Amino acid sequence: MTVAAIKEYVGVARDRVENFNGKQLVYASWDHHLLFAAPFLLYAAPQMSFRELVEGPLTALVQPDPDGASIDWAQVEWLKSNQPWTPDFDRSLADNGVGHKDQIRFRTPGLTSLAAA
């Protein structure tokens, strides 16, 4: 549908990747671990390897959860855009197809310290 308007109405997308200083946004979410109130917003260069993203900011961010230290990243189940997905840890975000504003999710079956009582 279009916006009701008195003349042609065309918007300009504000959060285009070229506005992010050579970097991009990546959203990451740990399924069933809602101590973290919302998916994380990460700011990373597309050349960053997936391993750097995981072992750097992501590992640091999940530590407050009692399961944080127990994650075995090699066993994690991944989703991208809500579809099962297998990242290559040694390749870059770009090579892994992790684009600007992509949402990745990870699942850790068995880690349920703060799960529903």
Next chain:
Amino acid sequence: MDMKVAKKKLGLKEKYRLMTRDLGWEPSYRTKDEVFPYVKYEGIKVHDWDKWEDPFRLTMDAYWKYQAEKERKFYAIIDAHAQNNGHLNITDGRYLSALKVFLQAISPGEYAAHKGFSRVGREFPGVGTQVACQMQAIDEIRHAQTQIHALSNYNKYYNGFHAFADARDRMWYNTVARSFFDDAMSAGPFEFMIAIGFSFEYVLTNLLFVPFMSGAAYNGDMATVTFGFSAQSDEARHMTLGLECIKFMLEQDPDNLPIVQGWLDKWFWRGFRVLGLVSTMMDYMLPKRVMSWREAWEIYGVENGGALFKDLARYGIRPPKGWDDAEKSIDHMSHQFMLGLYQWSFGTSLHSWIPSDEDMDWLSAKYPTTFDKYYRPRWDHIRKLAAEGKQFKNFGLAKLCQTCQLPVVFTEPDDPTISCHRETTYKGEKYHFCSDGCQHVFENEPEKYIQAWLPMPALFAELDGDIGKWMDWVSLRDGQDNGDYVGSIDQRNFEQWRGLATSNS
């Protein structure tokens, strides 16, 4: 002999006719379309503007008289509040956070509504509508002014009030309200009326003003009760105007029904998201609570909203699309939002805190199916971290919804253990949403929402992620305005001054 003839007093209906419709005229040297150029493009068909009538039949002379009376009552109490150290009569300093949310998110919305009604009062051709919109425009600026004036008394003593306008425009938990009003103000006049006059005023303001203001009374804050009830007395008129306007559109032409229904679906959901803030104020920020958010929703959402949509069924209107999803979220939203405010409290111009045992017992009594099961374990863990000296701070920031702009703190309607993930691609760009409701709103007008200025992405796009610069830019004073209430300057001052006020030492 002179006979004294009593001057005939005009009846209400006659007076209304003389002082509204009779003030209008037919343009002679310009066409009606030239004079009112914005009234047709939304597709609403109106055949007879005179069919629109204010059921209260309030005319300008009476309006000024009663508004002046309301102002006199308001200032009598505000003066007394200032003269009697009213800021020390509140139940607890935690209560101030509710006032900060109100001043940052809601009062500027009143000002936005003022601008909007000034505009649509000019854009609508009907005189009855013009007069009612003019009154409402004046009401709304009165609300903004009285609220800011009342709360300025708190700004003399406490942090977090001083830069409410910057906080409103730039702060991540306030742009939900800003974007709501920006969206309405950039719509046509009829959609604006549905957005503000109907959805916001009729369906939602009761939830904002009535139980919360009664709560303010319960917490010893006469200043806020006074501006709240003074404003809400105008809202009763606004609600009636909103309801009349919707009935008028539906009665004028059957083609209007699908357009009106689409707006109702959109604006119910947008308003419901603004109420996320209110749910948290009611359940967490009032030290003494009148009723829970759930109880307020039962009265003003289920009972009153339900009655309204049952009434409108005679025109073919059905309850808004998001109604069932709203109901499913009621027992979760205040907890989800407060957990967010707490973990991101380094970036809020208000204080939050870990609920006490007593608070948690109250919450579990009010939310027997959700609080102990889902939320108490998180608070208990956060408390454990705090006891170990590791206050929980989530530096991951948050994914925001492209439509409502809130952090995606919401879960799947039928599975409270998992975040609600919704995304779409439009013209090669990815967009994320907090709910089906927000995704539908986007998909109906994508060209509008792709332009949204989202506060968290902006921190990276505009400031390259520099939190210090960001704090300056949102006028947040680190260590004063933000963080846990426990250990804050507000806490220290409130307790010290209250001690001085209640003892001689």
Next chain:
Amino acid sequence: MSTVFIALQANEDTRPIIEAIEIDNPNATVNRQPAMVKIDAPNRLVIRKETIEEQIGRSFDLQELHINLITLGGNVSEDDDSLTLSWAE
């Protein structure tokens, strides 16, 4: 059945108005909350000028209600003598 309601500030001005509403609407329920009184009724509630005047002992303009009105629910119909709130049956 749907509930109509009117909420008024709890003060000296409204005490006799609430009494008048109770007289005219035997089905109404009066809920007293902090600083406010909310009156609910099934489908219909009528506020009559004459009954209020009998309670307060002076003439009363129904539009004076605006000063202490907090909120209401229902379709409004007002003339010189009464204000009615109703939902379609």
